[in-house]
Amino acid sequence: MNVDAESGVAEAIAGELQLMSPAVRSSRALVEQLLDPEFVEVGASGRRWDRRSMLSALPVMQGADEDGPQYVPTGMTGTVLAPGIVHLTFETVIDGRRARRSSIWRKSDEDAGWRMYYHQATPVPDA
Template structure:
């Protein structure tokens, strides 16, 4: 695997971890995956900051083992620069579809990957 493919694979693995209820309900685990400068524009149009997301994540969709879970599909990634990966994909949760875009950057200390930006756009029912 090339260095770029490795970076994309690592970002994809981190994105998938962030969808796991055990990570979503653990502030410590979520903190490892969200960049301190994190911003999200959610499917509702709400803008989330790092602290707001860490506080709300356990209560958001996908946060319980026995509740609805995110079902990602068609995930692809591109290395924009060394240590910066852009992922795009779709999810379905509880019958609702969204197109998603995430920017992941490697921790400045050469450590793990952290989500720097995320945007979700709802897909109206009946849309291809």
């Protein structure tokens, strides 16, 4: 992987980790910086979210309270799909529930930086 690709993957991972942080999840302004204008998510519940609905709901969703359950990610890896497009995969645990996650980050221009374009979570059943 070249330096630009490594940098893109590192920036996407940093953004993903920020979105799991209660301080970011509870701040609409910070989340706006990390979600692409065309953001779409298919959550672990099967619900489809767009940017507007996610910005409204995220501050009260699980993981947004410093004193409550928080996301613990593992195995986060990234692949550059094309210039300015990074695909991340990983697992999370929150409050005893595991999910496999996949997200696509894109960089549209220098000012916006890397933003999450797509996210999907799939629950992992108990063994």
